[in-house]
Amino acid sequence: MTKKVRSVRPDTSFKETALALIQNRLSGVPVVDRQGRLVGIVSESDLLPREALDDDLLASAQAFFEGTFDWDSLFKNRKAVALTAGELMTTPVQTATPHTLLRQVAKRLSESGLRVLPVVDHGKVVGMVTRHDVLKVYCASDADTLCNVKDALEHRGYVPPRHCIDASVHEGIVTLGGTTIDPEGLRRALALVRAMDGVVAIRNLVRVDSSAG
Numbered sequence: 001m002t003k004k005v006r007s008v009r010p011d012t013s014f015k016e017t018a019l020a021l022i023q024n025r026l027s028g029v030p031v032v033d034r035q036g037r038l039v040g041i042v043s044e045s046d047l048l049p050r051e052a053l054d055d056d057l058l059a060s061a062q063a064f065f066e067g068t069f070d071w072d073s074l075f076k077n078r079k080a081v082a083l084t085a086g087e088l089m090t091t092p093v094q095t096a097t098p099h100t101l102l103r104q105v106a107k108r109l110s111e112s113g114l115r116v117l118p119v120v121d122h123g124k125v126v127g128m129v130t131r132h133d134v135l136k137v138y139c140a141s142d143a144d145t146l147c148n149v150k151d152a153l154e155h156r157g158y159v160p161p162r163h164c165i166d167a168s169v170h171e172g173i174v175t176l177g178g179t180t181i182d183p184e185g186l187r188r189a190l191a192l193v194r195a196m197d198g199v200v201a202i203r204n205l206v207r208v209d210s211s212a213g
Contacts, residue, residue: 001098001119001127007032010039010086014050017042017085027115030125031089037123040089043114047088049080095120096129102197106134137197142169145198149174152192165189165206172200179209 006020007030021029021042031040082088094112096105096119108117109131119127146169153165164178165186174193180186186206194202 001129001133002026003127005030005125005128007036007125008042008085009033010084010089012085014047014083014085014088017088018047021047024128026128026130028118028128029085030093030118030128031085031091032125036125038093038095038118038120038125040086040091041093041114041116041118042085042088043090043116046079046082046090050082093118097121098126101195102134102137103195105129109134138172138200140172140198142172145169145172145174145196148196148198149193152196153189156189156192167193172198173203174199174201175203175205177205179207181209183208 002024005026006024008017008020010031010033012020012031017029021027021044028041028043030038031042033039079088094108094114094117096108096117098119098121100119105117109115116128116130118125119129146167149167149169153167165176165180166178168175168177176189176193186204186208189206190202190204193199
């Protein structure tokens, strides 16, 4: 997460909004009200329509005189003539909190098509999280991932001495092996590991040995 992020107000000019976006070195800039509460976000895609404004106006003028003018298209392209952040911004905004799971952040970024999400705490923007931030978790070493997996399983009692489940990691793929007498416990263990940051996939080789109980 990037913590030091410049925000803009709804009445901030187009030029200042573009400058803030560039200074943040992110693909979006949060728009906040006088109390610092998030009211919208301006992304790179919100600014780009202005670049095509001249061509769009020429095409629109021609269509008007030919009787084929598309009023719906004019409404959709209203951002091309926007002069302030309030006119440019997208609202409502997909957000995250400091406690949002990374997988949930990834889902919101994917579903919204945004490249960045504001991180909000009690209504105030405390940072921005990007697609790049999400992908960083897969750069963790196999040793670190294995340590995290073992710690999580031991904390839940899924590894010796209470269970005979062991783990290994290669290229982010976690392999669970051994035996257990508790099928439900195994399902919980698989769900726990699958939800961990940095885990690419799971190979389940654990054998359920009901006779051992």
